Amino acid sequence: xxxxxxxxxxxxxxxxxxxxxxxxxxxxxxxxxxxxxxxxxxxxxxxxxxxxxxxxxxxxxxxxxxxxxxxxxxxxxxxxxxxxxxxxxxxxxxxxxxxxxxxxxxxxxxxxxxxxxxxxxxxxxxxxxxxxxxxxxxxxxxxxxxxxxxxxxxxxxxxxxxxxxxxxxxxxxxxxxxxx
Amino acid sequence: xxxxxxxxxxxxxxxxxxxxxxxxxxxxxxxxxxxxxxxxxxxxxxxxxxxxxxxxxxxxxxxxxxxxxxxxxxxxxxxxxxxxxxxxxxxxxxxxxxxxxxxxxxxxxxxxxxxxxxxxxxxxxxxxxxxxxxxxxxxxxxxxxxxxxxxxxxxxxxxxxxxxxxxxxxxxxxxxxxxxxxxxxxxxxxxxxxxxxxxxxxxxxxxxxxxxxxxxxxxxxxxxxxxxxxxxxxxxxxxxxxxxxxxxxxxxxxxxxxxxxxxxxxxxxxxxxxxxxxxxxxxxxxxxxxxxxxxxxxxxxxxxxxxxxxxxxxxxxxxxxxxxxxxxxxxxxxxxxxxxxxxxxxxxxxxxxxxxxxxxxxxxxxxxxxxxxxxxxxxxxxxxxxxxxxxxxxxxxxxxxxxxxxxxxxxxxxxxxxxxxxxxxxxxxxxxxxxxxxxxxxxxxxxxxxxxxxxxxxxxxxxxxxxxxxxxxxxxxxxxxxxxxxxxxxxxxxxxxxxxxxxxxxxxxxxxxxxxxxxxxxxxxxxxxxxxxxxxxxxxxxxxxxxxxxxxxxxxxxxxxxxxxxxxxxxxxxxxxxxxxxxxxxxxxxxxxxxxxxxxxxxxxxxxxxxxxxxxxxxxxxxxxxxxxxxxxxxxxxxxxxxxxxxxxxxxxxxxxxxxx
Numbered sequence: 046x047x048x049x050x051x052x053x054x055x056x057x058x059x060x061x062x063x064x065x066x067x068x069x070x071x072x073x074x075x076x077x078x079x080x081x082x083x084x085x086x087x088x089x090x091x092x093x094x095x096x097x098x099x100x101x102x103x104x105x106x107x108x109x110x111x112x113x114x115x116x117x118x119x120x121x122x123x124x125x126x127x128x129x130x131x132x133x134x135x136x137x138x139x140x141x142x143x144x145x146x147x148x149x150x151x152x153x154x155x156x157x158x159x160x161x162x163x164x165x166x167x168x169x170x171x172x173x174x175x176x177x178x179x180x181x182x183x184x185x186x187x188x189x190x191x192x193x194x195x196x197x198x199x200x201x202x203x204x205x206x207x208x209x210x211x212x213x214x215x216x217x218x219x220x221x222x223x224x225x
Numbered sequence: 226x227x228x229x230x231x232x233x234x235x236x237x238x239x240x241x242x243x244x245x246x247x248x249x250x251x252x253x254x255x256x257x258x259x260x261x262x263x264x265x266x267x268x269x270x271x272x273x274x275x276x277x278x279x280x281x282x283x284x285x286x287x288x289x290x291x292x293x294x295x296x297x298x299x300x301x302x303x304x305x306x307x308x309x310x311x312x313x314x315x316x317x318x319x320x321x322x323x324x325x326x327x328x329x330x331x332x333x334x335x336x337x338x339x340x341x342x343x344x345x346x347x348x349x350x351x352x353x354x355x356x357x358x359x360x361x362x363x364x365x366x367x368x369x370x371x372x373x374x375x376x377x378x379x380x381x382x383x384x385x386x387x388x389x390x391x392x393x394x395x396x397x398x399x400x401x402x403x404x405x406x407x408x409x410x411x412x413x414x415x416x417x418x419x420x421x422x423x424x425x426x427x428x429x430x431x432x433x434x435x436x437x438x439x440x441x442x443x444x445x446x447x448x449x450x451x452x453x454x455x456x457x458x459x460x461x462x463x464x465x466x467x468x469x470x471x472x473x474x475x476x477x478x479x480x481x482x483x484x485x486x487x488x489x490x491x492x493x494x495x496x497x498x499x500x501x502x503x504x505x506x507x508x509x510x511x512x513x514x515x516x517x518x519x520x521x522x523x524x525x526x527x528x529x530x531x532x533x534x535x536x537x538x539x540x541x542x543x544x545x546x547x548x549x550x551x552x553x554x555x556x557x558x559x560x561x562x563x564x565x566x567x568x569x570x571x572x573x574x575x576x577x578x579x580x581x582x583x584x585x586x587x588x589x590x591x592x593x594x595x596x597x598x599x600x601x602x603x604x605x606x607x608x609x610x611x612x613x614x615x616x617x618x619x620x621x622x623x624x625x626x627x628x629x630x631x632x633x634x635x636x637x638x639x640x641x642x643x644x645x646x647x648x649x650x651x652x653x654x655x656x657x658x659x660x661x662x663x664x665x666x667x668x669x670x671x672x673x674x675x676x677x678x679x680x681x682x683x684x685x686x687x688x689x690x691x692x693x694x695x696x697x698x699x700x701x702x703x704x705x706x707x708x709x710x711x712x713x714x715x716x717x718x719x720x721x722x723x724x725x726x727x728x729x730x731x732x733x734x735x736x737x738x739x740x741x742x743x744x745x746x747x748x749x750x751x752x753x754x755x756x757x758x759x760x761x762x763x764x765x766x767x768x769x770x771x772x773x774x775x776x777x778x779x780x781x782x783x784x785x786x787x788x789x790x791x792x793x794x795x796x797x798x799x800x801x802x803x804x805x806x807x808x809x810x811x812x813x814x815x816x817x818x819x820x821x822x823x824x825x826x827x828x829x830x831x832x833x834x835x836x837x838x839x840x841x842x843x844x845x846x847x848x849x850x851x852x853x854x855x856x857x858x859x860x861x862x863x864x865x866x867x868x869x870x871x872x873x874x875x876x877x878x879x880x881x882x883x884x885x886x
Contacts, residue, residue, distance in 0.1 A: 048558050051502060052551035055509075058595075059544050062516070065598045066536045 081196050086113075086188065087178035094145050094153060094167035101168050103194055110197075110220060111140035112213075113188040114164070114204075115176065117148040118156035120184040126203035127160050133209050134163040139189070139217060142166045146184050147173040189213065191220050228293050228372040231281035235372075238274035238325075239362035241267050246355030249348035253420070261348035265336045268351055271358060272329040279326045282371055283313050292378035295319060295371045301382040303765035303793055304390075311395040312385040318371035320398060324515070325361050327399070327406045328354070335410055335435075342431065349417035350410075357409055360542045368535045387766075387790065387798040393453030401446030401473055405511035407439020408476060411483065412508035415501040416550055419557040429491040429500065434856035436487060436504075437711070440480040441852030447473055448845035456803055461735065461812050461833045463841055466615040471594040472514030478587040479507040482580045484852070489576050493638055495564030496573075499580070502554060509547040510587070516543055517594070570643050572636040579626055579633070586622045590615065627680055627723060630716060631687020635694070649690060657683035668732060677727025677837075684720030688713050707858035715851025722844025729838040739819060741827040749834040751811060752776045758815070758824050766790040768800070769824055771815045773832075775804065787815040787830075810835040 081087070090102040114130065116123040134141045143164035145153045150169060157167075170176055179188065182201075189198040198216035200208060245267035252260025282295070286309040291297040299312045299319070314323040332354045339347040365371070388394070414432045418424040450473070455463045464470065483503040490500040516539045567573040597609045631653055635645045661679035668674035692713055695704045705713070734748050742757035756772040768788040775782045785802035792798065804811040816829030 048498075048555040051505075052548065052555050055547055055551050059540065059548065061595065061598055061602055062540050062543075064602050066540065068598075068601050 081180055081188075082199060084196060085194050086190050086196050087175070089170075089175045089178070091168040091170055091175060094143070094150060094169040097150070097169070101166065106140075106142070106190075107194050108192055109140060110189070110191045110217075111142045111165075112137060113142045113144050113190055115144045115146045115179075115181050115184050115186040115188075117146045117184045118152040119148065120146075122203045123185045124160070126185050126205075127163075129204055129206055129209065131161050131163040133204075133206070137214070137217060138221065140165045142168065144176075145169040145171075146176055146181065147171065187213070189216055189220065227281055228285060228290070228374065231278045231285075232366075232370065232372045234274040234278040234281070235362060235366055238271045238278065239359060239366060241271040241274065242355045242358040242362055244355075245271060246352045246359055249352040249355075250420075253345045253349050253352070256345075258344070261344055264348040264351040264355075268329075268332045268336045268355065271355070272333045275322075275326055275329045278372075279313070279322055282319060282322060283310060286310065286312055289382070291380070291382045292374055292376065293371075294373045294375040297375050297379055297382040299383065299385050301384050301765070301793060304385060305764050307395065308385055308390050311389065314398050315385045315389050318365065318369045320402075321361065321365050321369055322371055323399065324402055324406065325358065325365065327402045328358055328361065328409065330403075331406055331410055332358070335413075342428070346417055346421060346428065349420055350413045353413035353416045354409060357413075357546065360546065364535075364538055364542065368538055384765075384792055384794045384796070387792045387796045388457065390792075390798075391453060391457050393449055393456060397446055397449040397453055399446075400442055400449055404439050404441075404443020404446050404480075405473075405476060405514065407435065407442055408480065408483075408504075408508040408511050410435040410439065411487075411504040412550070415504035416553065418501065419550075419553050422557055424490075424497050424501070426491055426494055429487055430861055433484075433487050433491060434858070434861045436480070436484055436507075437852045437856040440477070440484055441849045441856070443473070443477050443480060444845055444849040444852065447477060448842050448849070451845075452842055455838075456801060458799075461733075461801075461814070461831070461835065463838065466593070466612050468594050469518050471590050472517050475587045475590050475594075476507050476510040476514065478583045478590065479503060479510055482583040482587075483507050485576045486580055489573055490564075493564050493567070493573065495567065496577075497564070498554075498558045501558060503580075503584075505547070505550045505554060506584075506587075509543075509550070510591075512543055512546060516540065565639060567638070568640040570636065570641045570646075572633065572638050572641060575629060575633040575636050578629060582622050582626050586619060589618050589622065593618075627684065627719070630684060630719065631690070634691045634712070634716075649687060652690060653683055653686040656686050671731040673727045673731035677724045677731070680727065681720045681724035684723070685717060688716045688720070706860070708855050708860065711851045711853070711855025711858075713851070714854055715848045718844045718847025718849075718851060720844070721840050721847055725837050725840025725842075725844055729835050729841065732836045733838070734834040736832045737816075738830055738832065739827055740830050742825070746832055748832055749809070749836075750777055751782065751834060753811075753813070753832050755828070755830065758818070758828060760824070761788070763790070766792050766798075769815065769818075771802075771813070771828065771830070773802070773813050773830070775811055783811070785811065785813045787813045789815045805839060807839060808836060810838050 086103060088103045090100050093099045093101060116126070130141070141164050143162075143166070145167060148169070148171065150171065153169065173181075179186075185203050187200045187204055188196050191197050197220050198213065200212065204213060245264055248260045248267070249264040252258070252263070282293075284290075285293050285296050286300055287306065289296070289300070289302060295316065295318050296312075299315045300309050304312065312319070314320040332351065335354060336351055339350065342350075411432055414428065414435075418428065450470070451463045454465065455461065483500070483506075486496050486500045486503050489496045593610045593614050596614075600609075631649055632646050635641070635649055657679045660682040661675050664678035665675050668678075692705075695709065736746060736748060738746055740746065740755040742755055745752050745754045747753075752775065754774045754776065756774055758769050758771045761768050761770045768790040770786050770788045773785040773787065775785060783804045785804055787802040788800040790798045790800055799814055801812055801814040810833070812833035812835060814831040814833075816831060818824050819827040819829065
């Protein structure tokens with residue numbers, strides 16, 4: 046029996062590899078699951094972009110779902126995402142919160158004046174400290190946060206029409222169905 | 226037309242490989258000499274066709290035949306001829322062809338040098354090599370054809386991955402494959418022994434040089450790879466524990482264990498089953514390495530996503546070859562332990578301990594490499610273990626090896642004397658401790674560096690003490706046979722390697738700096754002065770080349786030229802500048818310009834001062850040399866008389882059958 050052990054051990058490995066092949070056909074290897082998914086969003090307290098004296102905290106936004114969109118005027122891909130957000134944003138059925146990330150306020154305002162402002166609310170994180178709590182490692186990133194303040198969906202990179210249709214909108218639909 | 230001939234050659238080679246594997250196996254089973262005699266000519270024929278296919282692909286590269294998809298993907302008109310040759314194995318399909326070519330080199334060598342082995346045994350060994358070839362040829366023909374056409378033919382090709390355009394990389398894969406594939410000989414040998422149900426000590430003796438040579442090539446390949454990563458990747462690191470590196474390191478570790486286990490089995494008849502098992506493991510891990518690197522289960526997702534058949538094929542092949550051999554082992558391994566008994570204090574025990582350590586280390590690396598996969602399987606999320614895991618466990622496992630290594634050779638077979646051990650411990654220990662204390666003053670009390678000096682002296686004095694003992698006690702001419710000299714060299718290499726690792730890791734200075742032309746940085750007695758960046762061109766690239774003048778106490782040591790190259794397809798590749806030395810390397814990598822429009826202004830630079838880093842590779846090369854020297858020992862060559870003698874010697878093993886006529 047003990048001589049069968051190497052064989053048994055190897056067959057377990059084969060099982061693991063078989064699983065690996067199957068897994069790879071099912072999943073996108075580049076996706077890094079956010080540890081924040083389905084967890085309460087981190088607490089924050091940030092000034093509004095246009096009225097820096099007014100602070101917005103996580104508690105202020107509880108009660109209705111919103112899409113937190115991390116953007117910056119220096120971010121090239123944000124320019125790709127922006128027209129999509131401008132067109133599709135109002136149809137999403139949730140509030141659109143712009144999270145201005147590591148940006149000089151004047152640059153951000155200039156950028157929004159030039160490209161249009163699709164956001165219902167704009168907050169600014171110029172030093173970028175709060176973004177660390179969100180696990181942001183670049184812009185653009187988007188977080189769908191429900192009425193209870195739980196992160197329901199996260200997307201890294203620009204929201205394209207494809208991502209909107211296949212991922213974001215189903216996630217919003219699922220969220221709204223669950224908590225009417 | 227010619228590329229189609231290449232494909233045809235591969236198909237013919239596979240048919241011959243089938244003949245080479247099936248007919249001799251049937252012949253050996255039925256006792257049919259005519260069928261057994263097919264083995265050698267079939268192997269030779271297969272080799273001719275595989276060489277032809279390889280030559281045709283190389284020729285397609287040399288004359289820019291971009292109508293071949295693989296050529297168009299991996300070369301272009303500007304690529305110099307030597308990199309066009311290297312491009313043959315620059316991507317998946319061609320490197321597979323190289324794998325098969327090297328398998329054929331080993332098979333032909335095996336067929337040529339096995340004339341004096343018993344015919345039944347030799348034909349089984351060659352047949353097993355044939356079976357492996359069938360699997361790989363089927364893989365290349367059905368899933369990875371290098372001769373596929375691209376129509377219409379493009380005017381120019383893409384490019385060989387610029388990362389691979391480096392002398393180290395040209396050299397690295399063939400060496401590595403020589404090692405990987407070389408373990409197939411020990412494997413074939415063990416399978417043949419299991420099929421025949423007998424394992425003669427004389428056959429293990431005959432297999433030993435093959436294992437040593439394969440292991441030496443593998444060592445060389447790993448050293449070349451490590452050197453390449455150091456010189457090319459611009460991070461100054463020499464080992465990263467990434468899955469691809471681990472894939473080559475696991476067979477190496479098992480190879481070390483196998484070399485030592487074979488010595489025990491050959492000389493004493495003990496550890497037979499273990500030697501067989503290790504032979505299977507060494508080659509299985511080589512196959513596993515191929516699987517891990519190529520299937521995309523762990524890396525390079527895209528190759529896999531485009532063709533999931535490859536992963537499934539390799540897994541099926543792996544299951545048949547490895548699963549089949551392990552099942553065979555379970556059924557046929559010697560059930561009664563043979564060999565002479567040994568006491569606790571004996572050379573056998575010492576070798577067993579080292580065996581255990583290396584086998585466990587290989588298992589540890591395997592576990593760490595597969596951890597992300599296990600994480601997925603158990604739904605723990607995407608986890609990977611990196612250098613912290615390996616960096617903690619591996620030294621822990623190797624510590625006993627380093628501590629015990631000097632004692633090994635002093636121990637006699639069967640029963641050693643503990644008195645000798647005390648003498649070694651006293652002498653080598655005191656010298657090592659003294660040197661470590663002296664060293665402590667030079668390295669600012671860095672523990673790792675002190676340990677490095679201690680380990681170096683401990684191992685070197687241990688090896689020299691044994692060399693001295695041989696000198697005193699043995700008559701002239703019998704003091705250092707090749708086997709002995711090889712062992713001494715390889716063990717010295719371990720000391721040099723350990724010292725290189727510990728000293729360079731603890732004493733290295735790294736600095737990421739912004740430097741404007743004319744500015745100077747002072748690192749470890751050297752002043753690095755940045756003299757600006759200018760534009761330069763090479764055969765198939767353009768580059769921003771920095772000039773860094775290094776002075777020591779006002780005297781110019783060297784002028785270094787780190788580059789940031791741009792290849793025709795826009796790929797950017799850093800070329801670090803390295804000033805090599807026995808006691809230190811100076812290393813400069815060019816980062817980004819502070820202002821992209823002003824390349825003559827300030828740049829980000831990475832400066833390194835790396836003491837003794839070269840010793841890492843020197844140690845590896847000494848180990849390789851040891852393996853090669855060992856293999857030249859006359860004792861391993863089968864002579865008629867030696868065979869008779871070996872048969873008599875083996876007679877006290879329990880699993881031995883008479884095979885002498």
